[in-house]
Amino acid sequence: MLNTLLLVDDDPNILNSLKRLFLGENVKVTTAANAYEAIDILKNNKISVIVSDNIMPGMNGVEFLQKAKNLSPESVRILITAHADFNAAIDAINKGEVYKFVSKPWDDNEFKDIIFNALDRHRVVMSLKRADEATLRSLAQTIELKDPYTKGHCDRVAKYTVKLAEALGLSHEDQEHIKYGSWLHDCGKIGVPESILNHNGPLTPEQMEIVKNHSRWGADVVRLAQLPQAVINIILYHHERFDGKGYPDGLKGKDIPIEARIATVADVYDALTSDRPYRNRISHEKAKEFLINFKGQFFDPDIVATFVELFR
Helix, strand or coil, X not given: CCCEEEEECCCHHHHHHHHHCCCCCCCEEEEECCHHHHHHHHHHCCCCEEEEECCCCCCCHHHHHHHHHHHCCCCEEEEEECHHHHHHHHHHHHCCCCCEEEECCCCHHHHHHHHHHHHHHHHHHHHHHCCCHHXXXXXXXXXXXXXXXXXXXXXXXXXXXXXXXXXXXXXXXHHHHHHHXXXXXXXXXXXXXXXHHCCCCCCCHHHHHHHHCHHHHHHHHHHHCCCCHHHHHHHHXXXXXXXXXXXXXXXXXXXXXXXXXXXXHHHHHHHHCCCECCECCCCHHHHHHHHHHCECCCECHHHHHHHHHHCC
């Protein structure tokens, strides 16, 4: 898949500076001097990532990216903004027009990292849109390469969730969607730096906030690819807690979709029984004991009971 980057800025020196960063990289860079030129480019070309300045004559960057969202919804949109435009950038992010914003002056290495992460995100979206079962599983395994400690995790979680869904009487279609959601539940980790994923020890509050964003990032990607709602629910809500103290939305009890409640039990069980950078695995019996001790707090008690019965 061709990596295409559109840079939009009315300052030719900035365009040249940004374009030079990608010399020798597997990226086709196109530039536009204003929003109107950029709109014409979007109408006639497939663009993976759009980077736009905010303060431009005629149409500012936020307005342009709103239009770009309609013209090319799969394109990942990034805003470059001075500190004075911070509130406008946050507003654009909250409305979904912008994936990230870059502050001026930018750091070249950080900017390149953001662009390559955005290109990864675009590839995932486009892969999902035409995905069959083999592609979904392969994609999940590719994402796991960012975190070698989770190798095989998505397959194991899918195995547990499908058996739980069957035991709980969910339809065959629901079981299929739960399998896909379980494979992809951590797909938002494409937006989390590997230095954080593989950090040996407790994370700082700032690092933890970045990790917490993975559920929203992943759900956004899968939503763009128009996968079933059950798949989105697992990705978005598998870190919610039965007592309402989870994230991202603090849902409580049966307000958490059942597919996400199932995935939470399977995800935590497999994490406990696998080695991680910060701790060693625990036994099957101790992991079951953990699930039982925290039912009603972290987990749906009925799903824990079913899990314990199924996996004795």
